[in-house]
Amino acid sequence: MFSAIVDRYSRCRSFSPAQAGRERWRSRPPRSSAVSGPCSRWNTLERLRYEWSTDHPPLEERQIMKLLRVLLVGALATVLTTVGVGLGAGVAEAGTAVAPNATSLTxxxxxxxxxxxxxxxxxxxxxxxxxxxxxxxxxxxxxxxxxxxxxxxxxxxxxxxxxxxxxxxxxxxxxxxxxxxxVFTGQLVHDINGSWTDGISFRRVTNTGGYVRVTLDNGTQVGVGFARNASTIEVSFTAGGTFLGTIDPNGLIRWSNNTTWSHPILH
Structure with missing residues (x-):
């Protein structure tokens, strides 16, 4: 494909740097040479070579080919951008465009x-x-x-x-x-790690990265849960039932079944 483009370039150019001297390059191409059509890009290249030669030695063939590649890459980028915009618009019209969720799932x-x-x-x-x-x-x-x-x-x-x-x-x-x-992983309004009591029995609570565990003094796990926010935990107990616990900064957990746990050391 590239060889075909080079052949087209060779046929469209008006003169060759290998056959022309420096003075010929200094002869400004007429304005009429910048015409539209299949050779318009090559005329643009000839003008570019003229502008360069005004203050520099004539461009070698390999340098011309390098500039040609730059022009081709630029044209390709324009085409891809246009096609991409068109596809994006089509998807949007179809109502299936991907929209970032308002809240990150991280x-x-x-x-x-x-x-x-x-x-x-x-x-x-x-x-x-x-x-x-x-x-x-x-x-x-x-x-x-x-x-x-x-x-x-x-x-x-x-x-x-x-x-x-x-x-x-x-x-x-x-x-x-x-x-x-x-799971809420921030700091709670009160540290719930440690021993708690309802006035009859004792339970031990641990909070690790927002994951809550409730055990008996002998280590038997009787509840698993998690922190919803800085003042609320949700725990499912093996004896039955899932309850919300509201954490009081004064060292109390008020459960949704109307029971209250307190830190023995504080109460």
Whole structure:
């Protein structure tokens, strides 16, 4: 293909630097030489060679070819840009253009506190997804945001699933029926790590990166959960029931079943 372009260039040019002296290059090409048509680009090249030769030695053939490549690359870039804009407009008109979701999915997620996957959203355009499933010794999964509220992820060991972003970006509803909730990993209004009591029995609570565990004094786990925000945790207990706990800065956890836990050391 390139040899055909070079042959066309050879036929279109009006004279050759190998056959012309410096004085001939200084003869300014007439304005009429810049015509439109199949040879217009080559006339532009001849004028470029003239402008160069005004203050420099005549261009060698290899230098002319280098300039020719620059012109060809520029023309190709223009064509690709035009085509790209056209395709983009077509997609937009069809209503299937990818729109970045308003809230990034980057962060820690969970089902009810037992699963501990994490997501990284990034890449060019910010629509690539990487899902870390190492907590369950599963391979890393990859996906993509497909609209402001939808995405898909391909799990190497389970297949491809689509998802819907709801709850202001804090809930992911998957096509297999499972639901992931965003885990709050910041500082709580009160440190909940340690021993708690309802006045009858004692429980020990640990908060690790937003993932909450409740155990008996002998280490038996009786509840798993996660932090929703700086003052709210959600815990599912093995005895039955999932409850929200509101954290009081004074060292209390007020549960949605109307029970209250307190830190013995503080109360």
């Amino acid at each position: 962060g820690n997620w969970t089902d009810n506190g037992s699963a501990m996957p994490s997501i990284i959203q990034g890449g060019v355009g910010g629509d690539n997804l990487v899902v870390n499933m190492s907590f369950a010794n599963r391979p890393t999964a990859f996906g993509k945001v497909t609209s402001a509220t939808t995405f898909f992820v391909t799990f190497p060991d389970a297949g491809r699933f689509t998802g819907t972003i709801v709850g202001g970006g804090d809930v992911l509803q998957w096509s297999n029926g499972s639901v992931w909730r965003r």
